[in-house]
Amino acid sequence: MRKNWLAAAWAHGFRAKPLVPDAAFQATDEPYPGHWRRFPEPWPSAPAGEPAADARATRRNAAVEAAFAGLPALWRHVVLARYLARGDDQQVAADLGLTVEQVRDILARARAAVRDKLDRARTDGPR
């Protein structure tokens, strides 16, 4: 039994569960703790109809598809069910056998995850 059981036993109590990694925010020794380390860059918005904007929209739709497909199955179900239920969380919860809190949590996580993927796809850089 050469296991550091104590460290293992402690590890679980101390997990954070952030939607956005804490590394995105300033910490202890920085001027504005808890605030963005770097502001999210605004996404460009050009009027529809322009060729550049159309191409961008196509790319973005593909990215949404991909990001959505990358979500856990249950999360995809919640996102879709919420659209069908027209935003009624109670209805979604009842349909999928979840609590309303779970629906809210999953929705928040799914949105944050897809936004993150879109942001990365936009800058086109593997991070």
Place this chain on the structure above:
Amino acid sequence: VSAVPDHEQPRTGGLARRLRPLQVGAGLQGFMLWVPVEKLFQTQIGFDAAAIAVMAAAYAAVVPLLEVPSGILADRWSRSGILIISSAAAAASALIGGLSHNVATYIVAALILGANFAMNSGTVDSVVYDTVIEETGSADTYERWIGRVRVVESAAFTTSALAGGLLAGVTSPRLTYFLTIPFVLASIIAFSRFREPRLHRAAEPLALRRHVATTVHAMTRIPSVRRVLVLAALTALLSQAVFEFGPLWLVALHAPAAAFGPYWALLVATLGAGSYLATRLHLGRRSTALAVAAVLVGSPILLATSHAVVAVAAAQAVLQLTLAVTGIYAGRLLHDAVPSHIRAGVSSGAGTFSWMLFLPFSLGFGALARGHGVYPAGWIIVGTGAALATLLILSTRAAQATPAEAEALKALAATAGDETLGSDPRLLLIVPPDDLACRDFVRLVSDYLDGDLPPGWRASIDDHLNACDGCTSYLEQIRQTVALLEQIDAIQHPAPAKASGTAEQPAAGKGVHP
């Protein structure tokens, strides 16, 4: 209207089914028949106390070094993959260990086992954590599910200890190594059947270097934190020492091979019993702390003086049980003493600290035991136990931080950007903070968009948005994301009822990341 009562967590059936291969795998990997008779076998192939100590020290030096890269690999590559490699390492270690006829070969086997533990530690935890989030949306039930894995694991430890001791008694210690291999290989099959969570938990919230810096800061500036950390590290050190060197007493007393099984099973069982007992005992109470401190000194004295196998085994079991209780108490003190954002860093800092202490402890114990036998060396355990007991009494007396310390802690928490909202924003929606941090806004943005927040909070968030371009961008992006996600449905995807959850789109994400 939902048919499910609010207080119940639904969908546990799906989660239970999904986690089963992981439980089975963890159980099979924990079924190590050779562990209870390891010291007996080592003595047979030429180890003395000093050689065992050198092996333990090498091990203590290698494991913390391996933990970091294996953690990174688990996050970047595949957690099931890491678990499979760790099983392969366990199998290789058992094979090489079983074939060993000298000290050097066996140390190689021990170091390979170190790779197994380094890869295993934390990986199962994070896999369970992510799976629970995927299946339920939050980590609320995480404790319960990881608890089930631990129960299976400790059942495997206990039964394999009994079986291994029996087997070694009937046949030979060497055979227990070879018979372990099929179980470990079977765990590979179990792990490969586990459907891995798709989310990768954002590695470590803070960079490692920053963690270390904050931990060191907390340790050096705040006496109450320092005390708790030393308490924790000494507890882990002593526990490690009993597991590593305790069996040498049985070897010295010429206990039969069959006795090692029940002895080891008892020792392993104290870990589970300790966590149960910790919920019943209030170590913060002076009288309880004094009683525990007395056991921490008394049981090592019995160990260092008694020459009866049963008394020695009982002394070790009682000591181990008390250490388990103390360790959990120390964890709780640590939890209360440091802000949440540096807790993970501080607790792993304590783990590393205990390995570092173990190194000289092990070498010192080994040198003394080689020259004079385990009994004189046992007084090192008595001394460490006495130090731990003193520290325990001191920390219960100082459970309340002094005003100066409380001030320092408050400052630390503030500068660490501690979660002003606690772990669940919904629980603390009573009063909105005067000054909302961007980190808080990000957690509330979904509820804000859906109009799910009380009026006071809306106003507070609006104030923040007026002043913060970063959060305004983020809000706009989430808004666009919601709009895009709503369009996705009609075109491409069937209704959720038909999607049935198992049909995963194959590698659709590949086009996005070149």
